[in-house]
Amino acid sequence: MAKMTLEDLRKLREGKKAEMTQRDSSDKSARIIIGMGTCGIAAGAKEAFDAFLDELSSHNVTDTKIAQTGCMGLCFSEPTVEVEVPGMPRVIYGNVDDKVARRIVKEHIIGKALVSDHIFDKPAADIIK
Amino acid sequence: MHATICNMIIDLVHNSIEAGATEITLKIEEKDSNLSVVIEDNGRGMNAETLTKAMDPFYTDGQKHKHRKVGLGLAFLYQTVEMTHGTVAIRSQEGEGTTVRFNLDPSHIDLPEFGNFAQAAVAMISHGFEGDLTIEHSVNKKSYTANKAELIEVLGDLSEMESLILLKQFIEENEKDILDCEAIFPVIHPEIRNQQSTIGNFNERWAIYGKNDT
Numbered sequence: 001m002a003k004m005t006l007e008d009l010r011k012l013r014e015g016k017k018a019e020m021t022q023r024d025s026s027d028k029s030a031r032i033i034i035g036m037g038t039c040g041i042a043a044g045a046k047e048a049f050d051a052f053l054d055e056l057s058s059h060n061v062t063d064t065k066i067a068q069t070g071c072m073g074l075c076f077s078e079p080t081v082e083v084e085v086p087g088m089p090r091v092i093y094g095n096v097d098d099k100v101a102r103r104i105v106k107e108h109i110i111g112k113a114l115v116s117d118h119i120f121d122k123p124a125a126d127i128i129k
Numbered sequence: 130m131h132a133t134i135c136n137m138i139i140d141l142v143h144n145s146i147e148a149g150a151t152e153i154t155l156k157i158e159e160k161d162s163n164l165s166v167v168i169e170d171n172g173r174g175m176n177a178e179t180l181t182k183a184m185d186p187f188y189t190d191g192q193k194h195k196h197r198k199v200g201l202g203l204a205f206l207y208q209t210v211e212m213t214h215g216t217v218a219i220r221s222q223e224g225e226g227t228t229v230r231f232n233l234d235p236s237h238i239d240l241p242e243f244g245n246f247a248q249a250a251v252a253m254i255s256h257g258f259e260g261d262l263t264i265e266h267s268v269n270k271k272s273y274t275a276n277k278a279e280l281i282e283v284l285g286d287l288s289e290m291e292s293l294i295l296l297k298q299f300i301e302e303n304e305k306d307i308l309d310c311e312a313i314f315p316v317i318h319p320e321i322r323n324q325q326s327t328i329g330n331f332n333e334r335w336a337i338y339g340k341n342d343t
Contacts, residue, residue, distance in 0.1 A: 004303055004306075009280075009283050013283055013284055037143075038140050041136045041139050042131055042132065049248070050248045050297075053251070053293055062289075063290070066293060070143070
């Protein structure tokens with residue numbers, strides 16, 4: 001098995017850049033923020049992070065950013081994840097394991113519908129179905 | 130304690146980030162009878178009194194969460210070391226930084242599994258802190274280094290999906306390379322390779338990257 005070098009990586013990146021210039025680069029990207037405090041890590045935030053990456057990649061969703069933060073103060077519902085999609089209310093999801101992370105990608109980021117049974121904060125209760 | 134060594138490592142690296150470090154080095158050496166981890170940072174450091182308190186799970190400096198009464202990062206490390214007869218040494222100097230060094234016996238029955246280091250490395254490198262992180266991971270004689278600044282230079286913003294996918298690919302390829310048990314033990318019997326040993330269960334860790342060849 002050959003080791004991948006930075007030069008190999010640079011070549012792959014250049015190839016991707018050429019693909020990206022072909023696409024419409026509208027500034028309507030979604031943002032996923034994963035709580036990576038001790039509580040989040042212990043509850044599986046790393047696995048949730050990887051599931052988001054894998055699911056977004058498999059659906060070819062490239063206009064989404066993934067960031068990390070510390071504990072959001074909702075340790076009882078870790079892993080917690082904040083999702084911002086333009087035109088939708090900003091929400092914090094709780095108990096986001098691998099399966100829920102994949103649902104959030106499919107239903108919220110792609111389908112533009114909230115995953116109501118995992119919302120732990122915002123929006124107001126009257127708009128959660 | 131944390132469920133995996135990788136989770137514990139992420140937690141300790143986050144301590145360095147929260148201590149305001151601009152240079153963090155993580156060295157992991159997996160050898161036949163020893164797992165060695167060193168995390169060195171140039172963060173704000175601790176005096177002797179604070180360091181002693183930091184080992185207490187019911188101590189926190191109160192800066193991150195005003196009303197919290199627990200700080201579990203170092204406490205989890207001490208618990209793991211104590212339960213598995215490992216060793217730990219922390220050297221810290223206020224204003225200069227902290228070095229956390231621990232050694233664990235991979236064959237100890239109570240040691241948590243090592244975990245998926247590719248996931249851990251991607252999470253640590255893509256963390257948006259304003260500083261550099263260098264990861265050196267070796268398994269017996271094979272090793273690789275990943276440096277955050279170099280990866281940003283090649284990939285750009287590491288919160289972007291395109292960059293994250295390539296970062297994951299880079300780390301996984303290098304993890305596969307150092308976990309390549311055919312290369313390390315070309316004639317070893319599959320049953321022996323399945324046994325728990327220095328680098329954990331070869332096949333389980335190999336399978337993480339979709340290369341279970343048995």
